[in-house]
Each structure stands twice: as structure tokens, then as C-alpha cells.
Amino acid sequence: MRKLILFMNMSLDGYVAGPGGDIMAFHNGGDDFEAFSAEGSNQVDAILLGHTTYEMMKAYWPTPEAAASSPEIARFMNERPKYAVSHQPFEPGWQHVTVISGDDVIGDIRKLKTQPGQNIMIFGSNNLCASLVAAGVLDELQIMLNPFVFGGGTSLFEGLCNKMDFRLVNTQQFPSGNLLLSYVPK
Amino acid sequence: MRKLILFMNMSLDGYVAGPGGDIMAFHNGGDDFEAFSAEGSNQVDAILLGHTTYEMMKAYWPTPEAAASSPEIARFMNERPKYAVSHQPFEPGWQHVTVISGDDVIGDIRKLKTQPGQNIMIFGSNNLCASLVAAGVLDELQIMLNPFVFGGGTSLFEGLCNKMDFRLVNTQQFPSGNLLLSYVPK
Numbered sequence: 001m002r003k004l005i006l007f008m009n010m011s012l013d014g015y016v017a018g019p020g021g022d023i024m025a026f027h028n029g030g031d032d033f034e035a036f037s038a039e040g041s042n043q044v045d046a047i048l049l050g051h052t053t054y055e056m057m058k059a060y061w062p063t064p065e066a067a068a069s070s071p072e073i074a075r076f077m078n079e080r081p082k083y084a085v086s087h088q089p090f091e092p093g094w095q096h097v098t099v100i101s102g103d104d105v106i107g108d109i110r111k112l113k114t115q116p117g118q119n120i121m122i123f124g125s126n127n128l129c130a131s132l133v134a135a136g137v138l139d140e141l142q143i144m145l146n147p148f149v150f151g152g153g154t155s156l157f158e159g160l161c162n163k164m165d166f167r168l169v170n171t172q173q174f175p176s177g178n179l180l181l182s183y184v185p186k
Numbered sequence: 187m188r189k190l191i192l193f194m195n196m197s198l199d200g201y202v203a204g205p206g207g208d209i210m211a212f213h214n215g216g217d218d219f220e221a222f223s224a225e226g227s228n229q230v231d232a233i234l235l236g237h238t239t240y241e242m243m244k245a246y247w248p249t250p251e252a253a254a255s256s257p258e259i260a261r262f263m264n265e266r267p268k269y270a271v272s273h274q275p276f277e278p279g280w281q282h283v284t285v286i287s288g289d290d291v292i293g294d295i296r297k298l299k300t301q302p303g304q305n306i307m308i309f310g311s312n313n314l315c316a317s318l319v320a321a322g323v324l325d326e327l328q329i330m331l332n333p334f335v336f337g338g339g340t341s342l343f344e345g346l347c348n349k350m351d352f353r354l355v356n357t358q359q360f361p362s363g364n365l366l367l368s369y370v371p372k
């Protein structure tokens with residue numbers, strides 16, 4: 001079965017976005033790429049996104065700036081199948097997108113995992129991930145721990161109500177001081 | 187000058203205590219000891235604690251249970267000079283304790299750092315640490331990242347209002363899946 005893998009930037013104080021939703025502070029460039037070439041080791045061929053994250057990605061990855069600064073990621077993001085989760089159906093406005101907006105989003109994502117293909121990666125999409133981790137649908141958590149504290153913001157899996165245990169399976173350190181920590185549910 | 191080093195347990199979602207102040211979930215036993223034998227490498231000879239943490243430590247470390255289960259740490263905690271920070275003076279009720287409760291706690295701690303001696307370690311004491319890190323008095327941050335999410339609680343340095351950058355200087359992995367991450371302010 002395909003694995004569902006989350007890639008999430010996080011500050012040292014556990015925030016996936018800073019005050020006012022700030023995500024620009026995360027050290028994204030080279031580090032993300034290296035983590036992402038994870039594409040190889042993770043064998044990812046599809047992308048799952050919450051609606052808010054989808055709109056941010058859609059606004060950036062099809063642009064000439066994205067193609068110039070991160071050509072491989074841009075190609076990946078533009079060309080691979082994308083699944084955007086939303087409370088309401090919407091017009092995706094980007095290529096290779098399926099909108100998931102039914103009554104049983106978790107069930108739809110479970111079905112997606114049983115379809116033929118490689119692994120599925122989620123980027124950010126904290127609200128969606130809180131639901132997925134609570135439902136036991138998330139198979140791996142890749143946290144890019146950035147070396148700063150925000151002092152406030154949106155905590156990882158905010159809204160999750162229960163303690164959940166994970167097993168650390170890998171660590172990778174980047175020159176920036178970012179740490180990529182891989183966990184699986186226990 | 188003596189360095190002021192924080193040792194803090196933290197969940198994967200950045201909480202130094204879970205809902206209702208839960209700190210029992212942290213994997214403390216063997217891991218803490220190994221990190222603590224840090225005493226060697228960190229050359230620590232004094233302990234600084236916020237009042238709440240002080241009271242918890244005082245309730246445990248002098249007991250026969252503590253002496254039986256963690257004799258080396260118990261000896262260290264009981265015999266080394268301890269500095270307890272409080273808004274109001276109070277009767278310490280434990281040996282080798284100085285209460286710091288004046289108008290200029292940060293200044294008092296700065297002075298402590300200039301006195302002869304080895305390094306000073308703070309355990310927990312999140313409120314105090316938020317003030318110390320904001321004032322630039324904290325020299326090193328040792329985060330014991332536990333492999334679980336709490337889903338809520340008290341975030342690291344809660345109340346700190348500004349983004350602050352750190353430099354990752356060391357990582358150490360324990361068999362439990364705990365990671366000891368050492369950072370210095372940038």
C-alpha cells in the first residue's frame with residue numbers, strides 16, 4: 001500500500017507557522033531541496049494538500065521565478081498528480097489536480113492509499129494533518145526542525161486532542177542547522 | 187565567565203508540559219541521566235530554578251525513592267548550590283539554597299555568572315527561561331526532544347514575543363528515541 005508521508009517545517013518551539021501565519025522565516029531553499037530529493041528515497045509520485053497550503057503552492061510553483069530558483073521542485077510540483085482537500089468543491093486552476101471535498105475525506109484518502117502508485121507526500125497542511133494523524137492515516141512524519149523560536153503561532157497538529165507516540169527512524173542534519181527528523185506512528 | 191545552560195524536556199509539538207501541566211509523560215529515567223552526566227562535559231556546579239520547578243524538585247530529590255532510583259542525580263541535586271527564583275522571598279526548606287527574589291532578578295543572575303565557579307544549569311523553569319533568553323542571559327539550550335505529541339500544553343518559552351535565532355551545536359540520540367539537541371544563541 002502507498003505510504004502517506006508528511007513533510008513539515010517547524011520552529012524549535014513547535015510552531016509550523018509564526019505569529020500572523022508567518023512561514024517565510026523557514027529556511028527553505030537548499031535544505032528543502034535536499035530533503036525533497038527525498039523524492040528518490042521516499043518514492044513519491046503524488047502530492048496531497050489542504051486548501052490553504054494548496055493555494056499558496058499554486059501561487060508560487062507555476063511561476064517563472066520558481067522555475068528559475070528551484071527547477072526540479074517546480075517540475076515535480078507542476079507535473080505530478082495533486083489532491084487538494086477542501087470543505088467545498090472549488091476550481092483548482094492548476095494542472096493535474098483532483099479536489100477531494102466529499103463527506104468522507106479521510107475515507108477518500110484511505111482509498112487513495114490503496115490505489116496503484118508510489119508514496120503520497122503532504123506538505124504543511126497542518127489542519128488536515130491533525131485529522132489524518134488522529135485517524136491513523138499518516139504513515140510517516142518528516143519534520144524539518146529550524147534553529148529558531150517563533151515565540152508564538154500555530155503549533156504542530158493544533159487541535160489534536162490526544163497524546164500520540166512516535167518512533168524516531170532517521171535524522172539528517174543540514175549545513176543551515178536545520179534537522180530533518182523522521183518519525184513513524186508507534 | 188560561567189555559562190548558563192538550560193536543560194528542557196519537550197514534546198515533538200514544542201510543549202514543555204502537556205495539558206494540565208503534565209510532565210510525567212517525558213521519558214526521564216536513563217536518558218536524563220546520560221544527558222545529565224553532561225555534568226562532566228558541561229562542568230556544572232550550580233543549579234538555577236524557577237519557583238514552581240524548585241518546589242517539584244524539592245519534593246522529589248531529597249526522598250529515599252530518588253536516592254534509590256537515581257543515586258548520582260539525587261546526590262548532585264541535594265548537594266550542589268541551588269538558586270531559586272521567586273517573585274516573593276520564601277523559606278527554601280532544602281539544603282544549599284539561595285532565594286533570588288529582588289527587583290532585578292536578571293541582574294542578579296548576570297552577577298552569578300561572573301562569580302568564580304563552573305557552569306550553572308537550569309532545569310525546566312519555562313517562564314524564567316523565557317525572560318532569560320529574551321535578556322540574552324542564556325548561553326546554551328539543551329532540548330531533550332521526546333518522540334510524542336501532546337496535542338496541547340505549554341509551549342517552549344511561552345510568552346517570549348520575538349523570533350530568536352540559534353545555532354545547532356550538537357545532537358545526541360538515545361535508545362528511547364529521545365534526541366538531545368544543543369543550541370547556542372546566534
